Amino acid sequence: MAALLDDLAAETAALVELVEGLDDGGWDTPTPAEGWSVRDQIGHLAFFDDAALQAVRDPAAFQVAADAALRGESDPLSEHLRRARQLAGHGVLAWWRGARSALADAVATLDPRHRVPWYGPSMSVRTLVTARLMETWAHGQDVADALGVLRAPTARLRHVAHLGNATRSFSFAVRGMPVPDEEVRVELEGPAGERWSWGPEDAADRVQGSALEFCLVVTQRRNIADTALEVRGPLARQWMTIAQAYAGPPGPGRPPSGTSSPPRLRRGD
Numbered sequence: 001m002a003a004l005l006d007d008l009a010a011e012t013a014a015l016v017e018l019v020e021g022l023d024d025g026g027w028d029t030p031t032p033a034e035g036w037s038v039r040d041q042i043g044h045l046a047f048f049d050d051a052a053l054q055a056v057r058d059p060a061a062f063q064v065a066a067d068a069a070l071r072g073e074s075d076p077l078s079e080h081l082r083r084a085r086q087l088a089g090h091g092v093l094a095w096w097r098g099a100r101s102a103l104a105d106a107v108a109t110l111d112p113r114h115r116v117p118w119y120g121p122s123m124s125v126r127t128l129v130t131a132r133l134m135e136t137w138a139h140g141q142d143v144a145d146a147l148g149v150l151r152a153p154t155a156r157l158r159h160v161a162h163l164g165n166a167t168r169s170f171s172f173a174v175r176g177m178p179v180p181d182e183e184v185r186v187e188l189e190g191p192a193g194e195r196w197s198w199g200p201e202d203a204a205d206r207v208q209g210s211a212l213e214f215c216l217v218v219t220q221r222r223n224i225a226d227t228a229l230e231v232r233g234p235l236a237r238q239w240m241t242i243a244q245a246y247a248g249p250p251g252p253g254r255p256p257s258g259t260s261s262p263p264r265l266r267r268g269d
Contacts (some may be wrong), residue, residue: 001112001126005104007156009132010099011167015042018149019093023103025113027089031146032221036081038146041139043084043104045078046096052128056114063117070119070146083169103132104256119247120174126161134160134245145221152211154192161188161211164199164218164245171244182237188214205233218243225256 019027027039038043043177055062068074084092110128123131137160144151166188169179185203188196188211196211207214209229216222217229217240224231224240231237244251 001108001110001129003131004159005108007159008100008104008129008136010134010154011136011140011156012097014151015095015136015143018140018143018147022089024089026147027092027144031142033142036142038143039084039087040081041143042092042096043053043080043087044077045136046092046099047080047083047137049099049103049132052116052118052132053075053099053106055128056103056106056110056125059117066117066119069133087107089202090158093196100132110263128167129161130163131212131246134163134219137215138246139222141216141219141221153195154194155190157190157215158196159196160215160219160245161196162198163185164215164243167218167245168239168243171239173244173248174244174248175242177242180235182235184233184239186214205236207231207236209222217243220251221245223254223256245252 011173016167021230022029022038027037028039030036031038031041040149051062051065054065069076084095087095093098102224107125110209112124115122116123116128118128133156133184136232137156141151143149172179182205183198183199183203185201185206186197187206187208188209189209190196194211207229209227213222213227214227219222220243231238231240242250
């Protein structure tokens, strides 16, 4: 857990470094998520870090709020946009840094297997922290794309790739599709040439290639058509078109490059 929190802190610091020197115009830079600025991306992280903190500290109160959101009686997405847009850029950054620090402190001494509620199925504390790292990396990608920054991939991608694999069944279920019984073998090359793998070695369906590209696909930051991933088998191909490593309703994904502008993100993206 300590190592995971260290990686979360490192991913946080990398995104802070991207935005802390921005002026007001920089904070208003549009990102690939249609209608969202850099300010909105950081506000999204701050809002859901606050939500995660409530899930840890007061799970009953969080469950009430989450159930209302899932029934459509409230809209966390609209609320986070409203709050972020009332603040100057440095205010949004302060909000996020405070929320992230409080969450890290709250989970540091917990049993990693302890379950907490979320939007949909509950999850372990370890998975909650991994999900916050994934969200930071994914929204950080939107910020980097908006600012024209090419980020160097790190070994922290393994957390994102792991979550992408762990949510394969969820990607089908959240769309009301039958969850396949068959397995998929995933073999990825990390930034330093590491070999990461999931699934049985003899699986007929396979995904192979760059860990970075796999992570971009499962977080819906790139269309599979814009990668060099090798995808074999009908199940693997279907999964890669709907893969969704984050909670919430089905995400619309990103179109292939050269097509119309990306669709708007939904709650939980």
